[in-house]
Amino acid sequence: MNLPKRHIIVGAIALTLIAAACSSDDDTGSTDTTAAEGDAAESDNTDTATGSNVSGSLFVSGSSTVEPISIAVGNAFADANPDVAITVQGPGTGDGFAQFCAGETDISDASRPIKPAEVETCAENGIDFVELKVAVDGLSVITSAENDSVECLSFVDLYALLGPDALGVNNWSDATEVAAAVADTVTDLGAVHTPYPDADLAVTAPGEESGTFDSFVEIVIEEVGDELGVEDANVRPDYTASPNDNVIIEGVSANPTSLGWVGYAFVEENLDVVKPLQIDGGEGCVAPTPETIATGEFPIARDLYIYVSMPALDANEALAPFVDYYLGTGIGELVGPGDGQVPYVPLSTEDMAEVVAVWEARETGTREG
Amino acid sequence: MALSSPASIGGGTSRAMTAGLTGKSFDVKSKMVEAALVLTLAASMLILLVLIVDLLATSWPLWTDRPGDFLTGSLNSANAQSAGVWQGIKGTLMLCLVVMVVAFPLGVACAVYLEEYSSGSRFAKWTRINVRNLAGVPSIVYGLLGLAIFVNAIGGFTGGRTVFAGGLTLAALVLPIVVITTSEALRAVPRPIREGAFGVGATQWEVVKDHVLPAAAPGILTGTVLSLARAAGEAAPILLVGAATGLLRTGNQSFVEQLTGPFTAMPVVIFSYARQPDDAFREATAAASVVLLALVLLMNALAIWLRNRYDRKW
Amino acid sequence: MHPMIRTSRRRRRSDGAARRVFQLAALFTFVITVLIIGTLAVDAWGFLSKLADTPDGLGSLTAIGWFPRRGLYDIGTLVVGTLIVTGIAMLVAVPLGLGAAIFLSEYARPRLRRYVKPLLEILAGIPSVVLGYFAIAVINPDIVVNLFSNASKAFTLMAAGIGVGILTIPIIASVAEDALRAVPHALREASSGLGAKRSQTTFRVIIPGAISGIVAALILGMSRAIGETMVVAIAAGAVGGGLFQLTPLQPGQTMTGAMAALGFGSDQVAGDNLAFESLYFVGLLLFVMTFLLNYLSDRLVTRFREVY
Numbered sequence: 001m002n003l004p005k006r007h008i009i010v011g012a013i014a015l016t017l018i019a020a021a022c023s024s025d026d027d028t029g030s031t032d033t034t035a036a037e038g039d040a041a042e043s044d045n046t047d048t049a050t051g052s053n054v055s056g057s058l059f060v061s062g063s064s065t066v067e068p069i070s071i072a073v074g075n076a077f078a079d080a081n082p083d084v085a086i087t088v089q090g091p092g093t094g095d096g097f098a099q100f101c102a103g104e105t106d107i108s109d110a111s112r113p114i115k116p117a118e119v120e121t122c123a124e125n126g127i128d129f130v131e132l133k134v135a136v137d138g139l140s141v142i143t144s145a146e147n148d149s150v151e152c153l154s155f156v157d158l159y160a161l162l163g164p165d166a167l168g169v170n171n172w173s174d175a176t177e178v179a180a181a182v183a184d185t186v187t188d189l190g191a192v193h194t195p196y197p198d199a200d201l202a203v204t205a206p207g208e209e210s211g212t213f214d215s216f217v218e219i220v221i222e223e224v225g226d227e228l229g230v231e232d233a234n235v236r237p238d239y240t241a242s243p244n245d246n247v248i249i250e251g252v253s254a255n256p257t258s259l260g261w262v263g264y265a266f267v268e269e270n271l272d273v274v275k276p277l278q279i280d281g282g283e284g285c286v287a288p289t290p291e292t293i294a295t296g297e298f299p300i301a302r303d304l305y306i307y308v309s310m311p312a313l314d315a316n317e318a319l320a321p322f323v324d325y326y327l328g329t330g331i332g333e334l335v336g337p338g339d340g341q342v343p344y345v346p347l348s349t350e351d352m353a354e355v356v357a358v359w360e361a362r363e364t365g366t367r368e369g
Numbered sequence: 370m371a372l373s374s375p376a377s378i379g380g381g382t383s384r385a386m387t388a389g390l391t392g393k394s395f396d397v398k399s400k401m402v403e404a405a406l407v408l409t410l411a412a413s414m415l416i417l418l419v420l421i422v423d424l425l426a427t428s429w430p431l432w433t434d435r436p437g438d439f440l441t442g443s444l445n446s447a448n449a450q451s452a453g454v455w456q457g458i459k460g461t462l463m464l465c466l467v468v469m470v471v472a473f474p475l476g477v478a479c480a481v482y483l484e485e486y487s488s489g490s491r492f493a494k495w496t497r498i499n500v501r502n503l504a505g506v507p508s509i510v511y512g513l514l515g516l517a518i519f520v521n522a523i524g525g526f527t528g529g530r531t532v533f534a535g536g537l538t539l540a541a542l543v544l545p546i547v548v549i550t551t552s553e554a555l556r557a558v559p560r561p562i563r564e565g566a567f568g569v570g571a572t573q574w575e576v577v578k579d580h581v582l583p584a585a586a587p588g589i590l591t592g593t594v595l596s597l598a599r600a601a602g603e604a605a606p607i608l609l610v611g612a613a614t615g616l617l618r619t620g621n622q623s624f625v626e627q628l629t630g631p632f633t634a635m636p637v638v639i640f641s642y643a644r645q646p647d648d649a650f651r652e653a654t655a656a657a658s659v660v661l662l663a664l665v666l667l668m669n670a671l672a673i674w675l676r677n678r679y680d681r682k683w
Numbered sequence: 684m685h686p687m688i689r690t691s692r693r694r695r696r697s698d699g700a701a702r703r704v705f706q707l708a709a710l711f712t713f714v715i716t717v718l719i720i721g722t723l724a725v726d727a728w729g730f731l732s733k734l735a736d737t738p739d740g741l742g743s744l745t746a747i748g749w750f751p752r753r754g755l756y757d758i759g760t761l762v763v764g765t766l767i768v769t770g771i772a773m774l775v776a777v778p779l780g781l782g783a784a785i786f787l788s789e790y791a792r793p794r795l796r797r798y799v800k801p802l803l804e805i806l807a808g809i810p811s812v813v814l815g816y817f818a819i820a821v822i823n824p825d826i827v828v829n830l831f832s833n834a835s836k837a838f839t840l841m842a843a844g845i846g847v848g849i850l851t852i853p854i855i856a857s858v859a860e861d862a863l864r865a866v867p868h869a870l871r872e873a874s875s876g877l878g879a880k881r882s883q884t885t886f887r888v889i890i891p892g893a894i895s896g897i898v899a900a901l902i903l904g905m906s907r908a909i910g911e912t913m914v915v916a917i918a919a920g921a922v923g924g925g926l927f928q929l930t931p932l933q934p935g936q937t938m939t940g941a942m943a944a945l946g947f948g949s950d951q952v953a954g955d956n957l958a959f960e961s962l963y964f965v966g967l968l969l970f971v972m973t974f975l976l977n978y979l980s981d982r983l984v985t986r987f988r989e990v991y
Contacts, residue, residue, distance in 0.1 A: 409782025507910025
């Protein structure tokens, strides 16, 4: 009536196998994966301290916008240093800083500078940090490639068409009055480009959980809202939101008088179906290009950062080589418009040198907040 | 059920009678109903077939291109070309291990108490109701439990967002299934087995340990394997507990370090790949689904095999 | 002391210890229940009381949509979205699940049954993430968009609903088949003995006889559909917020979809709001809804068992 003994033995062996499978390290994984990336990484050993002798574990969390950069850099670093364990997560900039200031992470990815309240929390827990700019994210306001009636929009236009007062506006021309009213108060964020076409206004854009949504709200809508005295101004809720950038491109191209915004990288690949608009942030209309974005001339661009924890730097031997690698091979080679690169705009040479200097000197604190 | 045709009775009456008796073959309406019912069943089977064929076809280029690379590669939600599932396979096996160590003894012990010690009591009745309710709680709610209790409240013990916390969450999720299937297995053990043992002076514990549990072992084992398969397929609870969706490389970490470090699991890997807008991730998503499906189906097949192999009629 | 007695005392002691261990394990199931209800109730209450202190107060629970990061928590948006998905799921799962159950119980030869049952079990064993992938890769582009040209191309509530429905088929099929098979064989024999055709026996005798069990199967299936998360999280286009809307051909919010969006990454744009806490409030609502349905189903099954 008993289960035969051998079944128990088989069970025990199975358990041992599970344990063995789990404890067997990542050697296989790291040597086999992305041979190309690994080679690139190893060939770059010269400017950074990335021997294959680094070991330890790294935990990076924060902005989902910066996450792809940290993943690409982290993966290449782990390929070059197979003993290193590394985790990259992207719950969002705010969640990232909450973990960072609690001492849970080594590096916090951020798509905006740290806020004073967050600096305070960090200070209370004895976490000082080095703030490093790693790339620039440019947003493009887009319409269908067939749309000839609009070429340039100012922040005031965008507020009138996409801001909180635009709730229920389904025709461009219906936003005219709001635009005029806003322009009365807000004079330094570009002229209005009325008359707007008498045509459908169909808006497709990222959803609220997206970093691209954040950026648009912070750079454009809140900026105008602050001058108007509107607290926490936000984008109108009645638009088609999608978590998938390809869906946004599709939505915008489907309607000839559509409006929307996405990360600049997605526009570059789809110029046949969507048209990026010039933007006037108060200094005239500027078209988005990698150059205008990198120099900050194009007004809807934001800097992306990593924050390195100083206490972690003391405690974790792997951290300094990783940041060296991040600023060297990482943002030097893995960010850009090319194949296999993370599609953000790389820093200019001067900015890059400055960031490296900040890191070499371990200058703590924020320069942006 | 149809009668065989009694051809020996001659004449028209007999033919009519035969038709009446063997009604089935002339009953058009019943045939149509049966055909409709067959169609519904066939539709379900067709869905299953399309699902599996689509997964295989979509992932085929990946399997021909870099099978070993994919199986041993790391979780990487930024680059479809270097995306792999090794961490997911490991994570799922480790989760199953925690689930088995925690849920199996607890579930079996609970079921033994319900069936062998106090089957008629009010306490047992309430426990049964409670267990049935727990079985119906949506899995994402167990995720909230895991986040609030296993990650936050006793984070010092579990290490926070770790395999251990995830495993405890899934153990809570499958515990009712283990209890219910074990109860069924225990109930299937015939009374005389117990009575015989009691008759020679065995204590209740000895009866359970030496007679009832061994007799019910195949059923219990089947239920346990099924509940492990369920745990292996769950994504929502462990996502809430904090399974990694971005990049996970475990370097040269030991088993214990991994048990108390960041983790991921197969279903989470699939979720992470499925939500990438890049079409290149389609293949990786389908391929990861094939791996998980193979894992879960293997477990199910094992359970079915165990059931058929040891199925006893008392 | 006589060795025999000593042994028996030790045996009795270990017998008592075993009993207590087993009882503790049984008690532990209540600990889980208490922890679940406690966690949900305490945190949902925390959310509501903080919400009451905001300028808009509890009025934020009705708004133009579910936008937790803006402080708009229109719970109606989520409930309606969930009902749409559940409704579509039931449209798929009820005919297919019940049909399979009736066929397997009343028509299939034992041999066929033996081959088909494991296949249904395989369908039951498919992880929901895999069906989520299937919903965006096949169901939406090949079925929903083909049938309805105005459907959203990538994500729709309908694709999610069909996906959830597929997951619900085996649950309905297996519970309903159990109910049908529990109807005593004598009723079938009596019915055909009175000259009833097979379909008449099935629909006039067996199904009415098993009706409470069948209803229980449907309710249980509905409860599972309401609580299903991953298919919706992947295929319904669950984003941070959504307007109240009634069409299944557009992306939409459901209770589980909103919970997933909040739980898997919950960054808060508009600063210090209650977005994350709202997760527990929705969780409590989900728990109560599924609990009531499960309880109802359970009662029906119990009553059904008492009849036969």
